[in-house]
Amino acid sequence: MVRLRDPFMDCVRRLDDIASSVDFEGNTAKIDATGLTHKELNDLLRVCVEKGAEKIIIKNVCGQRYIGTRLHFPGKKVEIDVFGIPGNDLGMFMNGHRIVVHGNAQDGVGNTMNDGEIVVKGRAGDVVAMSMRGGRIFIRDDVGYRTAIHMKEYRERVPVLVVGGSSQDFLGEYMAGGSVLLLGLTLKNQKHKANYVGTGMHGGTIYIRGKIEQYQLGKEVGVVEMEEEDYRKVESLVKDYLRYFKDSIKNFELDEIMGERFIKLVPVSKRPYGRIYTYYIRY
Amino acid sequence: MAMKSHLLPEFIVERDNERCDSCKVCIKQCPFGVHYYDEEKDRVYSREELCVGCQRCVVYCPKNALKVIPYPKHYRPNDYWNESYIRDIKKQAESGGIILTSCGSARRTKIYWDHILLNASQVTNPSIDPLREPMELRTFLGRKPDALEIDLENMEIKTELHPNLMIEAPILFAGMSYGAISYNAFKSLAMAAKKFGTLFNTGEGGMPKDMREEFKDCTIVQCASGRFGVDPEYLNYSAAIEIKIGQGAKPGIGGHLPGEKVTAEISSTRMIPEGTDALSPAPHHDIYSIEDLSMLIYALKEATNYEKPVCVKIAAVHNVAAIASGMVRAGADIIAIDGFRGGTGATPKIMREHVGIPVELALAAVDQRLREEGIRNKCSVIVGGGIRCAADVVKAIALGADAVYIGTAALIALGCTMCQHCHTGKCAWGICTQDPELSKRLNPKVGAERAYNLLRAWSLEIKDVLGGMGINAIESLRGNRDHLRGIGLEEWELKVLGIKGAGE
Numbered sequence: 001m002v003r004l005r006d007p008f009m010d011c012v013r014r015l016d017d018i019a020s021s022v023d024f025e026g027n028t029a030k031i032d033a034t035g036l037t038h039k040e041l042n043d044l045l046r047v048c049v050e051k052g053a054e055k056i057i058i059k060n061v062c063g064q065r066y067i068g069t070r071l072h073f074p075g076k077k078v079e080i081d082v083f084g085i086p087g088n089d090l091g092m093f094m095n096g097h098r099i100v101v102h103g104n105a106q107d108g109v110g111n112t113m114n115d116g117e118i119v120v121k122g123r124a125g126d127v128v129a130m131s132m133r134g135g136r137i138f139i140r141d142d143v144g145y146r147t148a149i150h151m152k153e154y155r156e157r158v159p160v161l162v163v164g165g166s167s168q169d170f171l172g173e174y175m176a177g178g179s180v181l182l183l184g185l186t187l188k189n190q191k192h193k194a195n196y197v198g199t200g201m202h203g204g205t206i207y208i209r210g211k212i213e214q215y216q217l218g219k220e221v222g223v224v225e226m227e228e229e230d231y232r233k234v235e236s237l238v239k240d241y242l243r244y245f246k247d248s249i250k251n252f253e254l255d256e257i258m259g260e261r262f263i264k265l266v267p268v269s270k271r272p273y274g275r276i277y278t279y280y281i282r283y
Numbered sequence: 284m285a286m287k288s289h290l291l292p293e294f295i296v297e298r299d300n301e302r303c304d305s306c307k308v309c310i311k312q313c314p315f316g317v318h319y320y321d322e323e324k325d326r327v328y329s330r331e332e333l334c335v336g337c338q339r340c341v342v343y344c345p346k347n348a349l350k351v352i353p354y355p356k357h358y359r360p361n362d363y364w365n366e367s368y369i370r371d372i373k374k375q376a377e378s379g380g381i382i383l384t385s386c387g388s389a390r391r392t393k394i395y396w397d398h399i400l401l402n403a404s405q406v407t408n409p410s411i412d413p414l415r416e417p418m419e420l421r422t423f424l425g426r427k428p429d430a431l432e433i434d435l436e437n438m439e440i441k442t443e444l445h446p447n448l449m450i451e452a453p454i455l456f457a458g459m460s461y462g463a464i465s466y467n468a469f470k471s472l473a474m475a476a477k478k479f480g481t482l483f484n485t486g487e488g489g490m491p492k493d494m495r496e497e498f499k500d501c502t503i504v505q506c507a508s509g510r511f512g513v514d515p516e517y518l519n520y521s522a523a524i525e526i527k528i529g530q531g532a533k534p535g536i537g538g539h540l541p542g543e544k545v546t547a548e549i550s551s552t553r554m555i556p557e558g559t560d561a562l563s564p565a566p567h568h569d570i571y572s573i574e575d576l577s578m579l580i581y582a583l584k585e586a587t588n589y590e591k592p593v594c595v596k597i598a599a600v601h602n603v604a605a606i607a608s609g610m611v612r613a614g615a616d617i618i619a620i621d622g623f624r625g626g627t628g629a630t631p632k633i634m635r636e637h638v639g640i641p642v643e644l645a646l647a648a649v650d651q652r653l654r655e656e657g658i659r660n661k662c663s664v665i666v667g668g669g670i671r672c673a674a675d676v677v678k679a680i681a682l683g684a685d686a687v688y689i690g691t692a693a694l695i696a697l698g699c700t701m702c703q704h705c706h707t708g709k710c711a712w713g714i715c716t717q718d719p720e721l722s723k724r725l726n727p728k729v730g731a732e733r734a735y736n737l738l739r740a741w742s743l744e745i746k747d748v749l750g751g752m753g754i755n756a757i758e759s760l761r762g763n764r765d766h767l768r769g770i771g772l773e774e775w776e777l778k779v780l781g782i783k784g785a786g787e
Contacts, residue, residue, distance in 0.1 A: 006614065007577070008577070008581045008614065009614075038581070038585075039585075039589075042585055046588070065578070065581070065582075066581070066582055066585040069582060069585040069586050070585045070586065070588055072515035072516075072519060072586065074516070088578055089569075089578060089582050092582045092585075092586070093513075093514065093515050093518065093582070093586045095514065095515045095516075107569075108569055108578075111569055111582070112510050112513055112514075114514040114515065127568060127569050130568055130569055131509075131510035131513075133510075133514070133554060146568050149564075149568045150508075150509065150510070150562075150564060150568065152554070152555055153556070154550075154551075154554040154555055154556065155556075157554070173568075174562060174564055174568075176555060176559065176562070177555070177556065200562070202559060202560055202562065203556070203559055270542060270558070270559050270560065271541070271542055271559075271560045276380055276381055277380050277381050277382075277383045277631075
């Protein structure tokens with residue numbers, strides 16, 4: 001019999017065997033993630049929440065995926081502090097919890113996230129906030145490719161992504177709703193790196209601080225003037241940004257950030273691809 | 284200056300004026316505006332150039348006064364430049380756009396089902412009479428263990444089993460979204476699946492909240508590239524989750540549900556604002572490789588606490604066997620393969636007619652490959668894309684499928700006549716439409732009964748065929764290609780199908 005290796009399920013230990021990695025103090029659980037697989041760590045997280053933990057501190061995280069994904073307990077909100085580098089899909093499908101990462105994050109932060117907040121005190125990889133539908137994500141430094149791709153909003157759910165640094169290509173591609181704020185604090189007066197910003201965008205808003213040229217933007221977005229309301233919104237987000245990262249960002253003041261020029265990108269059409277098809281032409 | 288259309292009508296509407304008493308039922312029934320009443324002459328006339336041939340008026344005319352028949356060939360007969368090409372060129376010359384169509388491929392290509400014959404028992408092994416003896420069609424879908432450890436003392440299975448789905452016959456309803464089809468059509472299928480003991484599939488349009496509790500055990504929820512309506516609650520109110528990578532009617536491209544179809548109800552189910560286009564990107568932007576697919580499979584397992592099997596659906600394309608192997612290795616519990624005849628609510632005609640391969644060949648190749656690699660037990664295989672009758676189901680099972688998806692056949696049971704105008708959203712039968720006036724034509728109770736009857740009828744037929752073969756459980760037919768013979772097939776086709784020729 002050929003044995004099929006399963007990188008996720010092989011060698012997963014039973015709960016009893018890993019229980020010693022958890023330390024409970026009141027409503028706070030401390031997990032030492034050293035040597036835990038993705039599933040083991042998430043098994044423990046789930047048990048902690050089931051046992052009533054309201055705050056969970058995970059130390060020595062090293063690449064474990066899906067932190068926060070298996071915590072669908074309607075009505076319950078947990079705070080998770082992650083020390084180390086969480087793996088891909090941090091907070092995927094997350095619905096209301098708050099995760100703070102004390103370090104960098106990998107790909108897929110907040111993928112298809114529904115509600116809650118993720119704060120990354122460092123940089124994040126590709127597809128941050130993909131298909132995100134609600135909640136907020138704050139990334140202190142740069143993000144990778146395809147950030148906020150197909151982000152969408154629905155009624156009271158309006159997702160927000162704030163990136164302190166810059167992004168790579170395809171920022172806000174296919175974007176259908178929500179707000180992205182790119183502060184460009186890591187740029188040092190250079191222009192943003194991203195190309196194809198907002199290609200296929202048909203909803204939502206992208207605010208960009210710092211230099212960006214017309215050719216870097218997708219055909220489906222238009223640059224419009226910032227209005228009073230936009231400044232208010234941006235300023236409130238920048239305040240939160242500074243509050244969240246005050247320990248590690250000391251060089252920036254609110255006035256300095258808000259003093260720079262912002263541009264606002266919105267879709268030209270809600271239906272960018274409406275006119276390339278032939279319906280039966282008699283109708 | 285307005286351009287005169289050069290297109291000719293596709294159908295002739297013949298009205299028997301002896302029978303017609305101008306009751307105007309046809310006018311009410313036709314959403315395409317074919318029939319109209321002339322007050323002066325007190326007669327009903329037809330604009331046949333608008334007719335799509337859906338036959339609604341014919342069925343509902345109380346006097347049987349109507350006949351809708353295809354227009355005789357318009358142009359000089361030409362096998363190469365046939366009607367279809369001339370018509371499409373004229374359409375494009377007048378509009379400059381991609382030709383949209385719906386349903387599955389209508390082009391003449393070899394139908395392999397029709398070149399495969401089934402076996403029956405004679406003398407050397409007895410056939411079984413399904414009327415007198417039990418016949419087992421029950422099917423389990425999901426990953427199976429490599430070996431079973433049994434506690435003989437207590438007669439219990441000691442091996443930890445993966446989550447499996449149990450269905451009463453190897454037939455499931457294929458993914459058709461609420462949005463592509465009407466709420467009533469969607470609900471008809473859900474009700475039929477529940478009553479029969481099989482599953483229906485939400486497609487990529489989410490699951491209406493009011494149906495979640497009632498149908499959670501017979502629902503496969505889909506997670507497609509648009510992630511419409513996908514949240515933890517949706518994922519958890521399900522029997523299984525399906526990642527849709529591709530679709531037989533349009534492999535490799537995404538989907539566009541036009542804004543005008545995004546009504547208040549669709550908007551709340553998909554969780555997008557009313558009136559905006561629902562664009563499904565062509566790829567999942569978090570899946571660019573087998574490793575990425577694995578990541579999403581396990582993300583979904585995480586989101587549902589490893590309680591549900593995860594299925595991955597792809598279109599049958601050239602390298603399907605290798606792709607399927609990768610999918611199984613990525614952790615898919617079920618793989619679904621949609622052949623090029625699979626249907627859709629809207630697709631560019633060029634994709635529908637020219638992209639993908641027949642599911643018969645794809646299925647045989649996938650089953651063979653997974654066996655060779657020793658990983659066939661790791662997944663169940665569901666095939667779809669043009670399953671027309673119980674015989675197709677039996678042949679699919681014998682070629683190696685665990686079950687089949689039926690989409691088009693299910694809609695035909697509800698009333699569809701394959702007029703191929705789903706993309707206009709004006710379905711006269713209340714199936715592929717969001718117009719409340721049209722969709723109320725389909726009563727979910729009646730629709731469910733029709734769809735249930737179809738499942739029942741096919742099950743009875745499958746039992747008959749199995750009995751004839753001397754087999755009393757569908758499990759014994761699975762991958763049993765000895766029961767198939769090819770006719771009118773070339774050497775390479777027999778080889779791919781893994782069957783002998785008739786008489787061999």
